[in-house]
Amino acid sequence: MWQLTGVIVIVAVVLMVTVVGWLIVHHTRQRKQLIEERLEAVRRLAAEKAAAEKAAAERTLAEQAQATRIAAERMAAKRAAVEKAAAEKARLEQAAVEQAIAEWAVAEQSEAERVQSQRAEVERREAEEVEARMRAVEDAITEWVEAERDGSRLAASAMPGKPPRKTYTRTEAIHQQVRLTAEQVEKEVQEMDFIKNRIQAGVDFLPIEFRQTIDDWKVGKVFRRSTFDDLKLKFRYKAYSLEDGYELLYMYSEWLAQQQQKLRVFVRLMGTSVEKGETIQAAIERAEKNERDKYLEMDVDVIFTLRDIRGILEKLISMENILKELEDVCRRRSEQIIAPSWEAKGSL
Template identity: 60%
Template sequence: MSTWQISGVIVLIAIIGIVATMIWLMVNHSRGRKKQLKERLIATRQAAARQRVADKRAAAHKMSQERLAAKRAAVERQAAKRAEIAKAAAERVAAERAAVEREIAEWAIAEQAENERVRAQRQVEKQREAEEVDIRMRAVEEAIAEWVEVGQYGSSTEQPVKLNVLPEKTRSHAEAIQQQVQLTAKEVAKERDELEFIKNRIEADVDFLPVEFKHTINEWKVGKVFRRSTFDDLKLKFRYKAYSVEDGYELLQMYRGWVAEQREKLAGFAQSLGGGTVDKSQTIQAIIERAEQNEREKQLEMDVDVIYALRNIRDILERLINMEILLKALDEVCRKRSEQIIAPPWQEKGTL
């Protein structure tokens, strides 16, 4: 091989090396360029993603702030509403308390006025009865004097008219007392039946009574409810309900006071029918016997209505004595039921 051929081969190899180097440089440059573009794209995407995340966080923070502000406003509104409700409730309670106090004051004033009216009426009735007694006594004295005078002078034309004045007035007074005695007899008979019913219900092992009855009685005592109702109205309201031991004791105290009032009333009736002055040391039976004796001493002028009224008073007294016996039985029944409630008796329920 000649020198020119070798030189040509070397030149060709050099050219090929130069071309290959240039191609490699171009490829490497293009790869670097692509890598830079790719990194820029990734950086741009990451920046956009970070921006979106930041925007989302800002929006979420703003939304949370708005939500907190809304909640705070709602809480403030609820607090204001609760304050208004509490204020309205306090005003309503104050108004109700003032109304209750006003009703209690009115009830006290009405009760005081009623007591004063009853006291004045009793005084007027006592004064009227005293005046009637004086008038009857004067009429009797005048009739006796005229009868003696007419008997002395032999004239008897006016005698029947004058002697009829006393029986007519006495009979009207006795009829009024008899009417009151009959009303009292009906009331005592009714109360005796009520008391026996209560005792039998408690004795029959019925020891439950709603709290409403006790609450109603307590409020009725202070005048909060049923101010215009009587004790009969309350009993009628709870007539067919069971009676507990506590209410048995409550009614026991009430009936004891009521029986004492009826005894005083009977003593007043007997005194009005001629039993003399009422002495607390004397029994009602003694007052009745004295009134009957005073009436029988009148002989021909004796008023039969007075005798019948005194007999009715004696019958009412016997019923009151029976009621006192029932009260003792009720006390015993309540005591036994209380012991059963505290320590109930053991009962065999079966065998194992």
């Protein structure tokens, strides 16, 4: 009996446990199903919301794209209008520039023609003047040679006991004129070099004298009642009292051009034409070559005359260097008057 009761109790307990387990499993399944349904509902709502948001975003993007397209069309239309206006303005400006260039070209051409005609007239006058001077020199030399010959003949006929005076050929007469020119050029070069050295000595010595005077003034040896500004003004006046070489510079520059032109005349009188733009040195070398090419018929007097002309040319080149140095000295003298180097320091 007790065994049966125990079995029944065990069976009841097992059944109860089974029922409880089934209930728990059923409840769990229902709970899980409910959770899944809720999750599905949430997913569905999320999907619907995402779809709605996507649709709204697409609609917004479409509206923005449409607005952008409209704005782009407006900008394109505006840009096209601006470009059209700019192109029209550029066309008008280009037309104005082309017209101005055409007018300028016409004016420039007329001015060039006027300048060219004026230059041609000036060159023609200069050529005529040079030709006239050359003819005058040639005529003078010819007259001088003829006068020498006539004088020799008269002297020989009047005084038969005395030997006749030497007659000069045309080359010898030209050579004598070249020698006289060489002596004159040598004298002018020496005088110009002396004047340049004298002015340069004054310009170079003035700053040294100023420093020495300032040193003596500081210790009270000289100019005790003078101030530093008084001393600067004194030496500025002293610089002004130096000889001004600008007038000599201009005068000798013109003289140098005249002497070079005279050398061209001498070379031409030797039988060699000096081409326009050709240097005197090249013309002399060409004349010497032409004379040496004659071999046995070469005139030695012509070679000696050309050598003396070359010597004059070398003196004129040294004169050019002296004039450049004189210009530098004159500039330094002007600076000592306008802005002395000792005033640049501004203090003692």
